[in-house]
Amino acid sequence: MSPHTRRRRTIARHGQLHSPGPVSQLLTFIAIGLAVVLVSGFGVVSYIVYDLSSTVSANAVELDSTEELPPDISEYEGGFNMLLTGVDTCEEAYAQYFGERCTGADSEGTLNDVNLLLHVSEEPRRITVVSLPRDMMVPIPECEDAEGDVHSAMSKQQINTAYTDGGLNCVAKTVSDLTGQEIQFAASVTFGGVIEITNAIGGVEVCLASPIKDRYTGLDLAAGNHVIEGITALQFLRTRHGVGDGSDLGRIGNQQQYMSSLARKLISGETLGNVPMMLKLATTGLDNVEASTSLADPMKIVQIALAVKSVPFEDIVFLQYPTFADPADPNRVVPDKESAEAMWNAINENAQLQVTHQNTENDGVVVTDPATQTPADAGAEAATPDPAATPENVVALPDTIKGNSAAQQTCSNGNVR
Numbered sequence: 001m002s003p004h005t006r007r008r009r010t011i012a013r014h015g016q017l018h019s020p021g022p023v024s025q026l027l028t029f030i031a032i033g034l035a036v037v038l039v040s041g042f043g044v045v046s047y048i049v050y051d052l053s054s055t056v057s058a059n060a061v062e063l064d065s066t067e068e069l070p071p072d073i074s075e076y077e078g079g080f081n082m083l084l085t086g087v088d089t090c091e092e093a094y095a096q097y098f099g100e101r102c103t104g105a106d107s108e109g110t111l112n113d114v115n116l117l118l119h120v121s122e123e124p125r126r127i128t129v130v131s132l133p134r135d136m137m138v139p140i141p142e143c144e145d146a147e148g149d150v151h152s153a154m155s156k157q158q159i160n161t162a163y164t165d166g167g168l169n170c171v172a173k174t175v176s177d178l179t180g181q182e183i184q185f186a187a188s189v190t191f192g193g194v195i196e197i198t199n200a201i202g203g204v205e206v207c208l209a210s211p212i213k214d215r216y217t218g219l220d221l222a223a224g225n226h227v228i229e230g231i232t233a234l235q236f237l238r239t240r241h242g243v244g245d246g247s248d249l250g251r252i253g254n255q256q257q258y259m260s261s262l263a264r265k266l267i268s269g270e271t272l273g274n275v276p277m278m279l280k281l282a283t284t285g286l287d288n289v290e291a292s293t294s295l296a297d298p299m300k301i302v303q304i305a306l307a308v309k310s311v312p313f314e315d316i317v318f319l320q321y322p323t324f325a326d327p328a329d330p331n332r333v334v335p336d337k338e339s340a341e342a343m344w345n346a347i348n349e350n351a352q353l354q355v356t357h358q359n360t361e362n363d364g365v366v367v368t369d370p371a372t373q374t375p376a377d378a379g380a381e382a383a384t385p386d387p388a389a390t391p392e393n394v395v396a397l398p399d400t401i402k403g404n405s406a407a408q409q410t411c412s413n414g415n416v417r
Helices: 024-040 042-057 092-097 161-179 191-201 230-238 248-267 275-287 298-308 337-348
Strands: 080-088 111-120 127-132 137-140 154-158 185-190 204-210 212-214 219-221 224-228 289-291 316-320 323-326 329-335 352-354 365-369 394-396 403-405 410-413
Touching: 080 161, 080 191, 092 191, 111 161, 111 298, 127 161, 127 248, 137 161, 137 329, 154 161, 161 185, 185 191, 191 230, 191 248, 204 248, 219 230, 224 230, 230 248, 248 316, 248 365, 248 403, 248 410
Parallel strands: 080 185, 127 316, 204 410, 352 394
Antiparallel strands: 080 111, 111 127, 137 154, 185 289, 204 224, 212 219, 316 403, 323 329, 365 410
């Protein structure tokens, strides 16, 4: 049977529909843990990494852009990029947590809620994580799915259609076309994987500037600091009605607070100095991951870990891809190409990034004074560059680009005030 063109409609999941957002953000830092395994004993590493790679390789996905990758990441001009996707599917072991998502109209199949592009620069190493809004309308290239069916290119479609049309490789092609970035590595994780990974790490501390009460996810947290894990962490990361203006854009800010806290915990001595915890985290993470064939190479994972393990907090920056409201649909957004070009130029130049956006009540988080956990003065909300950085390599991003560095303290802008 010759390939044929077939379109499948992605179910719109807005308003009161339950739409768990599994957080592939957690995978962003799993590789860091493997660096600890490396330095803790080569014999242990050889066995563990071989065992993990066997698990990952079984379901690895070939990316169109990775056929000629050099064997050593130090040879990647400009650094390297890793696509991280979050997909939700009704795994039997966790179905009881998600109500209508696993019994309603969209209970079949796998849906794509979270897409991140992680860039690791050349020396000096910097990490930039760009969140791509789920509701962003973009061109989708021609993609082939697992059954061999070819899905024709679309000039304007919601970005999560890419996973529906052709899985992880199609998302990589779509994001690469949108950003102009070559993607060397990719991986996806389900919401069941998120539960297991957060349990393995022993939870992550988050801050709430005001309470969150979200009847759609079941999350109910008071203002203040909380260590969350398992199902509570997943509820926190998928809530959008509970923060800011209730949009997916507000949810991204809330997820980035979690990522910042996770980065600080993983890089701190508390976690990196605990070899048994890191072994558990690595095993749990890779047991719950669909990876590209380029990432299934155990030595490549170790190289990535060593490349990022010493990056300072101010050089780990989380950004939201800039957008405008879609004139054709108020529930969708379109790329702000001018601001995005400025962002990618700064990233490609390996500049230290300064976020200038001033958060408002519509955003998912507020920037706080860590000593008081109260909103900081407006003039202090922008990220402060490293004093050792020279003026030539510090770039103030357009104020249309939201985000924060791991050196900043943010708190969820809860909906109960």
